Amino acid sequence: MKPPRENIYFVDGLPVPETPQPGEKPAPWRQTRVIGKARPRVDAYERVSGTAVYPSDVILPKMLYGAILRCPHPHAKVRRVDLTAATRLPGVHAAISGDSLKVNPEWEYRTFGGPTVKSLLFDPHCRHEGEVVAAVAAETPYLARDALAGIQVDYDVLPFVTDEQQALAPDAPVIHGDSNRVGPPQVYQRGDVAKGFGEADVVLTETYHTACELHTPMELHGCVAEWDGDRLTIWESTQGVFAVQSGVAKALGLPLSKVRIIGRYMGGGFGSKLVAGKYTVIAAILARQIGRPVKLVLSREETYLAVGNRPPNHMALKAGVKKDGRLTALDFTGTGSGGAYPAGGTSLLDWQVRDLYTCPNVRCETTDVYIHAGPARPFRAPGHPQGSWALEQMMDALAHAIKMDPVQLRLKNIPAFSQARDGQPPYTTTGFAACLQEGAKAFDWQQARLKPARGKADEVWLRGVGMAGASWFLGAGFGPATVVLRVFADGSVNLNMGAADIGTGTKTVMAMVVAEELGIKSDMIQIEHADTGSTQFSGPSGGSKTVPTDAPAARAAAVAVKRQLLAMAAVQLEEKAKRLTIRDGRIHSTGASDKAVGIAELKELKRQGVIVGVGQKGPRPEGKVVVPFAAQFCEVAVNRHTGELKIVRFLGANDSGRVMSRLTYDNQVYGGITMGIGFGTTEKRYLDHGQTGKLVNRNWHDYKLPTALDVPVDMTSLPIEMPDDQANIVGAKGLGEPVTIPTAAAIANAVFHATGIRVTTTPINPVQLSRLLAQHRKKE
């Protein structure tokens, strides 16, 4: 999904700059020497040697440790905050609250297409557990903890609603205004669903539920803030330094130029680190007040409360199909909650239903509600895994009902254009059918489907296979983004860009792009990135945007310097520039073999010292839409006695255009599947609805991420490589999100195949399966 566009840098609808000019676009790569190859990451050494400095690793002279006091109630008003005792503790340098500040900055929440709600940095009206109430800075984190314990707060504890299914009940406490609806229901319609159901041979209806999922990246949310006069520097664990910069500048009333955000390494975000946190601004305020740098890293428990989640969703889907497999109608309703502020509780929830399969009659209605819980943040393919949980299980059920292979059913409904977008634009490319067909082949789907009808009574493990398809809303990336290349006199290159490398291999891909285009080795390239003080602009890395956004800009920059280098060589070699090519750091004539010169030997380069090439991400193709596709296949085993679920193997087939870097591509695929396994089988937020409204599982034991033993050793990544030359000048579409969309549904379908039980609520674990298996036995 799009990152929130509230920040100073973006204006929706403004055309973005482009290099090279449309008429001068470089030809698509044909044979590549570097792109698409399996190369270790350019920063691998730093990451395995511990020399990569993550923001939470930063230690500065005289640095203090900040900590935040949070509201323990889901709904309360702060009457009084007494900082006296905390301030008096030895080693405590500052304690602040909303009242102690001269300015309590405004804090806005908004969601794409939704309302804007204004709050305060320290809002005395706490609408979720974990809202900030006060903060301290002390010489050690232990003393900071003691200081928090010394702060006295009087609360008016207020009635709350934390269950999204209760939020619209007449007696439910209201979070904002006069209703817990975030806005009017969002209705989408094409065709006539009643007519469609009339034409169907089979109509099925089912309800589906997906639990709230938490991002919990390995590196905690946090930063180090340091002032130098009126200039603020923040080392922040972030997906987007410029977004953080604008958030901080806005909150503190500073010019952008005075706020420098450095985010070179970061330990994962998955959408939860796209913008500045309240903690970022608080660290800056504490540091300014004391005149010393402040490190403020949240505790793990705090990250469960206050830095986002994937909303819980409840869905109903009615679907009609003809015996030949053509879908006739889809009718979807969905609700969900992004918590106490507008945060996209149902954003893109219905997108898969609207757009993935050919269907003439579709109606979708979604209702986003407020509850007294921590605000959601975009989470890897917002809305999509939830919608996929419904749609892809329904497709499986339809296939079962009409006795058709689930892959075949999907193949009968492959669209060539985006049905749900205005004007129904065609896809630049679609490899969806290929994902399904080649994925099925590589998985040996036909054979795997044939299994002895329900296992014998003494057989403990029931085996089954399942699959699901997916598309991702955004595949084209979005500008503006600028990359600057500088070629030094020795032919080595500095690549300067704003994008973060959130673990996806951004730096590696960009280095490969430049190496490919300039014919130099990757280790001649040094990258500066993700620093508002010294790098170019790029938006936050979200929406699978970084490769399709920054790689074209990097190629454009490389083309710009290449043109200069060839012009220099043309003069020096007395050869036409057109006939020159660069290979292994040398410029050769394609005609006369003796005409060659090393980049480092170019006289004109020496004369200039350094040359510069600027590349900018161009606009998206007009009249067409860029969409990545995926299909996943898996095999599971279910213990008939205990409901334990083993995932035996997984295959992910992806059409994300050109494969830029094979190792990091495959890594995304495995990582997306692993995250989908968590969403589908282990993860769930539990709130104490009826009693206190508090979050009861706020740690990595009670909130269960998949461990090394919960994923199959046997995972396969199958790229369906179709360079998309219309998408951009590198031919790549987004990858990071589609890889996680169909996973959970594929598992559910495999569980159905194994057991005959359709599990419609996440997570599929022994808690559910042992009960469902027992019920199923009774029925039989």
Added chain:
Amino acid sequence: MADEHETNDRKGVTRRQFMTRVGVGAVAATVVGGPPAGRAEAAQVMRPGEMAKITLWINTRRHRLLVAPRWSLLYVIRERLGLTATKVGCERGECGACTVLVDDRPIYACMLLAVEAENKKITTLEGLMQGEQIGPVQDAFIQHDAFQCGYCTCGQIMAAEGLLRKNPRPADEAIPLAVSGNLCRCGAYPQIFKAVRAAADKRGDQ
């Protein structure tokens, strides 16, 4: 055109990012070796808030430093000694980002008080390096791309190192088990398994 071959062998190559670590506190690391065998001083009581002098043997160096009784080994290693390869993920023994070896066995540094680590042999990721040169497990992690964001990686490497020190020729099943106390939210587990396998096989060959 010939396929460009790059190895990315960074052994012995100085290639550090700009270091933002400055002033990690005055600590004397004067003696190289291991902890002494005997230890029989009488029990003393460390009062709350008071700092006591202790000796830690980290990566074969002796560190004499002042600690409070409640300080974790993790806090001391990272924030006092600046050895930030040991990461902080949960501070409650649930993620493995802070895995170090104590007497060659992997443990969570967040769940060990610094005072309890006295006179034990502590190895952090920095201790697997010889100068700038990385060790075989680290090298295998590079070759197999066994990480994404890299934040859990140091802990994963230490868990793998602990496995191989105890069991140089592990069965395939032993590998996921050995890293089952180390979460990776990016989900690089399959590559981690491959990397540990490769490191084990390489050691076995030597």
Added chain:
Amino acid sequence: MLPDFAYTRPTSIKEAVKALSAANARVHAGGTDLLGCLRDEIFSVDILVSLGRLDSLRGIRQTADGGLRIGALTTIADVAENLLIQKHYTALAQAAGEVASPQLRNQGTIGGNLCQKPRCWYYRGEFHCLRKGGDMCYAADGQSQFHCLFGSGDICYIVHPSDTAPALIALGAKVRIAGKRRQKTVPVEKFFVLPEDDVQTETILAAEEIVTEIILPPPPANLKSRYRKVRARRSWDFALSGAALALQFDDSDVVRRARVVLSGVAPIPWRAPAVETVLTGQALTPAVIARAANAAVENAEPLAQNEYKVPLLRGMLKEELGAFG
């Protein structure tokens, strides 16, 4: 971040007992459970008494009668990896191997595993529950997926978190305790306390007492034992339901003696005498197994959200008993 405390590391058991007699003192063995409790502020502590110097409490030794003594500070990993335990007390080795994660098994001790605090998320969370001296149990009407089926006394619905304790009980182990007076030896089965007896404590240990040793009797001939644990994920997780089974067979594969102890279903490791009765004197035929599995859940009293544990427990026992032989 932990709150502040004093710390001492005595050099003898006697000194340790003395140090523990101070107000609000607590034992520190491996520390893996203790530090988590302190972080979560489940209880406060004035002074931690570390057993770190008591080397005599480490190690596994065979006794003269052919049994085994396991020092209380022996790590869970050492128990899991011990060849004698793997061979003669298989359930214990299996149970130890299922505890938490590799790192915690390397640090946590067998004594500590018996003394650990429950994992109820209300008890561990910011809820002033009965077990912490408050006036209500939040699990009774709250999020009770991971709570007990037996033994709550309608007071407190925790499950006992230990994997090793059920195995030790099934194997007839005793625990040795040092205190102010003489050492005493108690069957592990008698070591735990039900909510109805005292809702604020889990064991019979007095504040100054220390578990020093676990004593396993000589393994009877033809004893087969197993530990099975079902959990929501495959590493670092406590039992949704588990069972330690120690069955002694005669030469014609008839069960002579049976001890069955369940984990994850009661506030203490839960002996299942009804199951033992069904099994005793019988060969493990499918019919006997089915009756035994049913007997295990006969008096189950599920809460609103943990009813699944009934079929889970039954199914697990079926599978596990079927795996003998």
